[in-house]
Amino acid sequence: MKQEGKQAIWSEYQKEIADDKYFYVRSCIRQNFFPGSEVAFLRILRDVLKKDVYEHPCHTTCSGIGYHSDVVPVETAMTVVARQFALMTEAGYTNYVPSCITSFGLYTEIIETWHHFPEVEEKVRQKLKEATGREFEIPGNLAHASDIIYKFRKEIAAKAKFKLINKNTGEPLKVVDHIGCHYAKMFPSKGVGGAEYPYVLAGMIEEWGGQVIDYPERRHCCGFGFRQYLVQANRGFSVACSKEKFESMKPFKPDMIITNCPGCPMFLDRWQYVINEMEGTRYGQNGEGIPVFTYEEVAGLVLGFDPWDLGLQMHQTDCEPLLDKIGIEYSPEDKYNTTVNSLSEKHSSLINV
Amino acid sequence: MSKHVVVIGGGVAGLEAAGRLSREGLDVSLLEKDSITGGHLNRWFKLFPDRRDSSEVKDYLEGLTHANNVKLFTNVTIEKLNRDKDHFSVLTNDGKELIADAVVVATGFDLFKSSRKEEYGYGIYDNVITSADLEDMFRKGEITAADGTVPKKIGIVHCVGSRDEKAGNLYCSKLCCVTAVKQAIEIREHYPESTLFCFYMDMRMGGAYYEEMYREAQEVWSVNFIRGKVSEASETIDKKVVIKVEDTLAGRPLKMTLDLLILMAGMEMSEGGIKLAGLAGLKTGDNRFFEATDHHFGSNKSNVEGLFYAGTCTSPMNITETISHARAAVSEVVDYLKNS
Amino acid sequence: MEKFGFFISKGRQINYDSNDRSIAEYIYEREPSFRRCIECGGCSATCTTGSMTKFSLRELHILIKRGENDKVMESLKKCMLCGKCILVCPRGVNTRNIVVLAKQAFQKSAAYAI
Known part of the structure; x- marks a missing residue:
């Protein structure tokens, strides 16, 4: 592998990422899957980096999950998205930051569609006005939340308490980066590093001391794919996709997987349990699984956040082996202790405005 | 004057x-x-x-x-x-x-810059080379994988930068199919133990004695021709190249690990x-x-x-x-x- | 497995690395014209069996070459060995003999019970 070849591609796919005043919109499903991640994003942006991040209480689903499950027509999705943009406009923001990859993909797709078909945009403006009385501006800057963390990866590294290094061996941890399909496959120019060799997570891993693993099935979908998972009869297809990836990455002995999509960490995490139940196979070292993280969780760990505040107890594949490798201290008895202070009490930054 | x-x-x-x-x-x-x-x-x-x-x-x-x-x-x-x-x-x-x-x-003309087909990883993966790189090897009389070993399973990708809207070239470069056949035969001559695979969209052998050469490649040199556009290449831990292609005539996707992948770069202004x-x-x-x-x-x-x-x-x-x-x-x- | 209500799907990719191509090798050795096939489909178009049942001699050739042997065995039985395919082949492939040799190869191979 020649790193300079990748660097040449990365230099071609640089995108503009706003540096402050973000209108942040959450994902429908992440709050159930990995509830600590979005909270960690807000803590990092507001407390650590001192950025202005605004969350609107009236924000709803972008309807992308319905669009990609074939139950919401694109015109409907567009009008829902137009309403989110209206909320941003009304709040006085122009930098739109979705937490979800599919939202990011849908927003990109819709803005691009409106660019090529202004009559569609006009119709959506009209329908939104009729239905809600709202008007909107198209965001001046659209960046996925992982783009924001990528942008500040060096600042995070400068404040880091831990590195992605095995404290026993001193070697960099071997990290698999998995990018959500809707991040750059639809519009390669909208993703940091493009679609074939995305750099958004690789950049964080490098900056925080880890070593990126490039394995043959790196570009393969995690298997979520919406209708594959949502319909029970299709789940065999979903789990087979994850399995294909695990089989392919196994020889590289990865220490961890890091992802930037709502669905990917969920499926890469949960399917390890299912595959083990069905076939008795584990893909990590010493009979363990490969811990799977969101990029916010990893940023939080690097910054020294408490693992249970990050919601790592919600992972089905245990994270403790990785915490031990890095040398992060944690209290095993507090893992599922819900009586510890709630996050919103601990961190006033989580309350909007 | x-x-x-x-x-x-x-x-x-x-x-x-x-x-x-x-x-x-x-x-x-x-x-x-x-x-x-x-x-x-x-x-x-x-x-x-x-x-x-x-x-x-x-x-x-x-x-x-x-x-x-x-x-x-x-x-x-x-x-x-x-x-x-x-x-x-x-x-x-x-x-x-x-x-x-x-x-x-x-x-x-200039040869198409194969690194522009990002999915093939030319300039990134150690064992992905171009038809021109292979000619250099022929001249030296030494065809090797990046680590100096003898490549056994070798793939040839036709139409790299030709007949490809993504590469900005709609036209056929005409000479890559016959170059692929020529180079496949030359590798087989050099290494009788090697197995060759040509991945093509159409075999365009429109020149005097081209088709005959194609037939010779099949019959005498046992070169395998698989109809399908290679969609991506990637690297295994031991630096081999994994390719994904549809075997369009079998109607099924196909996956294969190769020691060397050769890209037939097209011609550009x-x-x-x-x-x-x-x-x-x-x-x-x-x-x-x-x-x-x-x-x-x-x-x-x-x-x-x-x-x-x-x-x-x-x-x-x-x-x-x-x-x-x-x-x-x-x-x-x-x-x-x-x-x- | 029952507790999940689904199974892990098997991929439909042809895995060229692990497939057994001994049947193809057996035929190549004895009928070198097998290598000359360019998959034009002339044989399948003229085939009586192919027009009445789901059988394609062209596809059969490919499946043998790729080592998809379970599918080959299933398909082989359908050929009536009439030989019409040989008449139309532009590359002079002895198509009939390929079917005969494939059957022979399976019979001789310990791995396939016929």
Whole structure:
């Protein structure tokens, strides 16, 4: 592998990422899957980096999950998205930051569609006005939340308490980066590093001391794919996709997987349990699984956040082996202790405005 | 005083045109951007379909120019090219001004930059190389994987940068299929133990003895042909290349691990040609090659009177066609000068 | 497995690395014209069986070459060995003999019970 070849591609796919005043919109499903991640994003942006991040209480689903499950027509999705943009406009923001990859993909797709078909945009403006009385501006800057963390990866590294290094061996941890399909496959120019060799997570891993693993099935979908998972009869297809990836990455002995999509960490995490139940196979070292993280969780760990505040107890594949490798201290008895202070009490930054 | 013709480009077309024009009694200056003439012949080892050494063709062409006293200028690029009344003024990077009665543009082609097909990982994965890299290996007489070992399973990808909207090239480069067949046979000759796979979209063997060579590759050299466009390459922990392709004739996706993957880079309008088109106001087509005034009977004529095209600056051609096209350009120049 | 209500799907990719191509090798050795096939489909178009049942001699050739042997065994039985395919082949492939040899190869191979 020649790193300079990748660097040449990365230099071609640089995108503009706003540096402050973000209108942040959450994902429908992440709050159930990995509830600590979005909270960690807000803590990092507001407390650590001192950025202005605004969350609107009236924000709803972008309807992308319905669009990609074939139950919401694109015109409907567009009008829902137009309403989110209206909320941003009304709040006085122009930098739109979705937490979800599919939202990011849908927003990109819709803005691009409106660019090529202004009559569609006009119709959506009209329908939104009729239905809600709202008007909107198209965001001046659209960046996925992982783009924001990528942008500040060096600042995070400068404040880091831990590195992605095995404290026993001193070697960099071997990290698999998995990018959500809707991040750059639809519009390669909208993703940091493009679609074939995305750099958004690789950049964080490098900056925080880890070593990126490039394995043959790196570009393969995690298997979520919406209708594959949502319909029970299709789940065999979903789990087979994850399995294909695990089989392919196994020889590289990865220490961890890091992802930037709502669905990917969920499926890469949960399917390890299912595959083990069905076939008795584990893909990590010493009979363990490969811990799977969101990029916010990893940023939080690097910054020294408490693992249970990050919601790592919600992972089905245990994270403790990785915490031990890095040398992060944690209290095993507090893992599922819900009586510890709630996050919103601990961190006033989580309350909007 | 004899009339002066400037030939731009010292590859196959330029050498043939310069030598022939000179033989017609004209005063000829040949400008070449590199330090030596021969163009792409310098990089290719053996030629299809007869597998003769490329140096034989080069010797013929250079012999022709030497015997006829062509004035050769190497390491020269064009800074300005203007037509004033009935003559051309050609300004070079080293400050020379050449006054010519006619100009032959023979700027040739560039090989498609295979790194632009990002999904194949050329310049990233150790064992992904191009057809040109393989010719270098043939010349050295050593075909090896990146770690110096003998490659056993070898894949060849056709149409890299050709017939590909994503690469910005809708046209067929014509010569990559036959190059693939030639190179597959050469590898098999070199390493009888190797297994070869050609991944093609269509086999376009439209030249004398091309189809026969394809048949020979199958029957005598056991080269496997799989119809499908390779969609991506990736690297295993031991630096082998995994490819994904649809075996379209089986109707199923196929996955295979290879020791070496060779990309058949297509032909593109040269950068020098594009620059010259801008300098001299020459028309180019949608495929970016120079556009001649008539596809059927004016394939050497440009939109500027007295300026003619020779060879692959107008479209992909093999050597036979390039030499014929250069000779046709000579005939156009002679006609033009007689009547002007 | 029952507790999940689904199974892990098997991929439909042809895995060229692990497939057994001994049947193809057996035929190549004895009928070199097998290598000359260009998959034009002339044989399948003229095939009586192919027009009445789901059988394609062209596809059969590919499946043998790729080592998809389970599918080959299933398909082989359908050929009536009439030989019409040989008449139309532009590459002079002895198509009939390929079917005969494939059957032979399976019979001789310990890995396939026929």
